[in-house]
Amino acid sequence: MFTGLCAFPLTPLHQQTIDEKAFIRLLDGLTDAGVDSLGILGSTGSYAYLSREQRKRVVQVAKAHAGSTPMMVGVGAIATSEVLRLVEDAQQAGADALLLPMMSYQPLFAEEIYAFYEEVCRHASVPVCLYDNPRTTHVTLSDELQGQIAALPAIASIKIPGLPAPQASERVAALRRHLPGGVTLGVSGDVRATAGLQAGCEVWYSVCGGLFPRISLALVKAICHGDAAQVAALNKQLAPLWRCFDRYGGSLRVVAAAAAILGLCDPDSLPRPLLPLGEEACRDVAAALHGLA
């Protein structure tokens, strides 16, 4: 399941509680489009803001609507004890894989990070994707450390940050040298996904794919087929969305605004302290959506 398009849907809220109807609408859009896998409770799914009970419910709802689409579930938390509880919940609810970031409060030593992955992977009965997201976690994982962690039998993939186009191939090759065969690399940071996939990443862990699965699937397909003209055409369509990601503090608030504009969820669907984008930004997002209809 760690190839192709892994789509990360929002977990939309209504009055700060899970909006199950809206969540199901999003899930149905993804399974209908035929994404290769679902990434439930990723950063876009607001995992870090939801209680254990909320997260358990989200996974249950997702499983009930995933059909035959494999489902990866984010299980990040600051305390290892909480991560272990979330692993158990996710597995009991039918997760096909786990997405495991290293969150931190106190800065961590490399040996603490390794011991964390070792302990959690020992409790996992499904494959684990190492989630490297220094922008949100402020934890930096060296290539050597990623290699050590990837050697744990449970690790099947690594979700890496977006890659700047000029260095993408070198970066992927450098990291790959530390990894055992069979561990796939997946690029996130949607703005730079094309560079990552062209550099040899096997999967796109995609925020864009969580709301716009068809154009995202088309992009993955065009890159796989080496269809440069189609890749360029699709990226031209997506460019206004990428610009909104850059302009409005990342992808999350923009995708939440886009989902609301499309009538799929409440305009105020993000967990506090996050606020919805303002009117002017929403107009920009709406304009970006014209090209994606």
Added chain:
Amino acid sequence: MFTGLCAFPLTPLHQQTIDEKAFIRLLDGLTDAGVDSLGILGSTGSYAYLSREQRKRVVQVAKAHAGSTPMMVGVGAIATSEVLRLVEDAQQAGADALLLPMMSYQPLFAEEIYAFYEEVCRHASVPVCLYDNPRTTHVTLSDELQGQIAALPAIASIKIPGLPAPQASERVAALRRHLPGGVTLGVSGDVRATAGLQAGCEVWYSVCGGLFPRISLALVKAICHGDAAQVAALNKQLAPLWRCFDRYGGSLRVVAAAAAILGLCDPDSLPRPLLPLGEEACRDVAAALHGLA
């Protein structure tokens, strides 16, 4: 209560559950020494790693042993909804004040940070201390923003990071210009506490004070009295401890090791993923303790 020495005890664990006996030993040491206030569930009290139920219990135990010593309680969490639950728990358990950091997962806009403090302060029935700790939260609060937040009626104090000696007075004066009268400034980052207090901070929010209350009280007193010789003598005694803080990833792991060396808690008292210091570091810490007997 926002003056003098506010002592921040560890929340020691035994086999990853709260070690109430050890916690009570630490609390008794602080009230016996006569610290001005207690800082329960600060960063040193591992607030970020404990569940809501654990935190509720810690506050209850602390209240039962605080006697007449006022007690401030850390209520930080990533989600506002969780912070509001923690505020209610802490207040019901008898907190005299709340310590409120801005934790984050997604990078935040200034207006989101202000709205967070505004909302939480509206729910607080006791004074609130704004906790500025960019080292652990990775949230940076500008002086202007701290001033805006400090103007909220509930805010009584700001816990600021340690101040480098040469710029301490300027830094305190610059921040103070943005604050309403009556909001005290408290310095943390124990290595640099003397500089902060000499620059006019009214309180020392102290990790060192949470384990070594007598020497910490003596230092606060000597600084208040302008007794330069005594200040120098006490800092000379404390210098090996400060060096350990610098050398071993901050104060938390060092203070946990020190408490274990003194027989006050388990050698493995920190919440995973944090690991106890290794043997060599513990020998260094033990040596630092000789001067503090």
